[in-house]
Amino acid sequence: MEMLYKREFYLSMIRGFYKDTMIKVITGIRGCGKTCFFKTIIEELKENGIQDKDIIYIELDKKVFKDIKTPKQLEEVIDNLVKDSDFKYLFIDEIQNVKGFEEIVNAYREEGNYSIFLTGSNSYLLSGELATKLTGRYIEVEMLPLNFYEYVDMKKFLNKDVNVNIYHEFEEFIRNGGFPGSLFYDSYDDKLLYTRSVIEQIFDKDIKNHRKIKDKFLFEVIEKFIINNFGAVISIGSIYNYLNSKEKISVDRRTIKAYVELLENAKIIYPCDLFDMKSKKVLDGEKKYYLADLSIYYALNTDNRINYGPVLENVLFSYLKSRNYSLSVGKIGALECDFIARRGVAEYFYIQVTKNIDDKKTEEREYKPFYQIREMYPRYLFVSDLIFQKNVDGINNVNIVDFIYNKEDLQ
Numbered sequence: 001m002e003m004l005y006k007r008e009f010y011l012s013m014i015r016g017f018y019k020d021t022m023i024k025v026i027t028g029i030r031g032c033g034k035t036c037f038f039k040t041i042i043e044e045l046k047e048n049g050i051q052d053k054d055i056i057y058i059e060l061d062k063k064v065f066k067d068i069k070t071p072k073q074l075e076e077v078i079d080n081l082v083k084d085s086d087f088k089y090l091f092i093d094e095i096q097n098v099k100g101f102e103e104i105v106n107a108y109r110e111e112g113n114y115s116i117f118l119t120g121s122n123s124y125l126l127s128g129e130l131a132t133k134l135t136g137r138y139i140e141v142e143m144l145p146l147n148f149y150e151y152v153d154m155k156k157f158l159n160k161d162v163n164v165n166i167y168h169e170f171e172e173f174i175r176n177g178g179f180p181g182s183l184f185y186d187s188y189d190d191k192l193l194y195t196r197s198v199i200e201q202i203f204d205k206d207i208k209n210h211r212k213i214k215d216k217f218l219f220e221v222i223e224k225f226i227i228n229n230f231g232a233v234i235s236i237g238s239i240y241n242y243l244n245s246k247e248k249i250s251v252d253r254r255t256i257k258a259y260v261e262l263l264e265n266a267k268i269i270y271p272c273d274l275f276d277m278k279s280k281k282v283l284d285g286e287k288k289y290y291l292a293d294l295s296i297y298y299a300l301n302t303d304n305r306i307n308y309g310p311v312l313e314n315v316l317f318s319y320l321k322s323r324n325y326s327l328s329v330g331k332i333g334a335l336e337c338d339f340i341a342r343r344g345v346a347e348y349f350y351i352q353v354t355k356n357i358d359d360k361k362t363e364e365r366e367y368k369p370f371y372q373i374r375e376m377y378p379r380y381l382f383v384s385d386l387i388f389q390k391n392v393d394g395i396n397n398v399n400i401v402d403f404i405y406n407k408e409d410l411q
Contacts, residue, residue: 005154005180006040007033009322009407013141018045019087023109023116028143029267029292030121030206031198033180035059037143038091038117045089055089056081060097061205069097071104078108091117096206109137122206122265144322145293146178148315148404154183170384170401174311175304177295178318195299199268206266213259221247222259226269226289227297231310233274235286236260267292272317275328275340277373288329290317308355312384312400313338316353319404330369337369341410348377349410353400356385370395380410 017024018041026034042055058065058077068074074092082088090108095101095118108114146154151173155162160183163169176182179198182191213219225242226234239256243249263269270290274283291297291314298304317327320341330337330350339351350373357363370379370393382400390397402408 002039003158004036004040004043005157007037007143007146007150010037010141010143011040011044014041014139015044017115017139018048018089019115021109021112021115023105023118023138025138025140026117026119026143027140027267028119028121029145030202031179031181032143032145032292034119034121034143035093036180038093038119041117042089042091050089053083054086055091057091057093059093061094069099071098071100074098074101075104075107085113087113087115089115089117093119094121096120096122121202122267142321144178144318146180147319147322148173148178148401149407151176151178151183152405154180158183160186166405167384167401170405171306174294174306174315175298177293177298179293179295182295192295192299195293195295199296199299202266202268207262213262218243218249218251218255219259219262221249222256223263223268224300226260226263227291227300230269230289230291230297231313233286233288237285268296270317270321272339273328274331276331277337277340278332282328283331290314292318308384309353312355312382313353315404316351316382316400320410323409325410330373332369332372335369335372337373343410347410348375350377350379351382352380353382356383357381357397358385367392367395378410 014024026037028034038057042057045055046052056078058068058074058081060066060068065077068077078090092101092105095105098104105116105118109116148170152162152166152169163172176188176191177195179195181198182194185191185194207213221243222239225239236253236256239260240251240253243251243256264271268291270292272288272290274286274288275281276283294311294314317339320327320339323343325341325343325347327342328340330340337350338353339349341347341349341351350370352366352369354362354366357366366381370381373379379395381395381397382403383397384400386399
């Protein structure tokens, strides 16, 4: 029997909709665990008494279904698998493989006899007719690779060795990354090879098939530039200047913009807007980009040293995003607040992230943006080193490793 690790946080978001005819859409970077997530839902349905005949599972990347390319072919397969008129649970994995799938999915939903679950590895899934036809009739659950708590928990589930020093385990997590599939390999090199294979699949299945890339070399140069500069402020102009001055490549800015959007749509990178706290407006042009998983950086580079500034930001960004916080970078004149985190109507937080505050200069630098902010929302300083002062001038000093490992939320 296949060992299925349950990602409880995501399951808790969707359990209440198991029998709802509202379409459940699971999105996320290829390799983040969507297929296994489907299987854990199916496992729970069976535990709740749902019979095998009432569960239809179509995995469009598998050999038996790989030739399904049109809505008509998909309809024929579904109808052949439906044996009676009882309520059905319909799971379709990698639905974007069927061009124009929206119409047929909508038709089954309107029958009222199906609970439909879809996965897709890129943003195209919700960029077309599905989003317009099904307004208010679907929910999206965006899945990210494993966060640190899940990484440790899954290692235990697989009976893998876990370092008794959780802070050493955290450093391994940074380099190894959170793609669930990599945990089945023991050596670091094998884990990185797995991540490289995921990146190749993303290009072949989620990028190349949806937008024709005229120059793969140029695309890879832009991809590597953004990946190597995650956590730094980037603009189309800065990429353009790099390509012209360093790589001696002449390119149209519109091509750069299109290629960056492809990376976003494939969910390799996530943009984080700059928000001017004086004008209360998002700043156009410049953004920061964070990686869906840090192993993407280490898989594409020979340097495995940890640059704690952007790395810790990326870890926290991914964790908070997975817990449904919206994030932006706060600009206060020449100063920068690493993150403004929002969730719901009332939750609003200011966040700084650093490795430590073991000298006065670093402490002053990290606290300074907080003192320039007039609004009295909660403030957090996240560090990876052990800390002794838990609260300074109303600022919560928090260990990032403990915070994520204990599955905490901002308060």
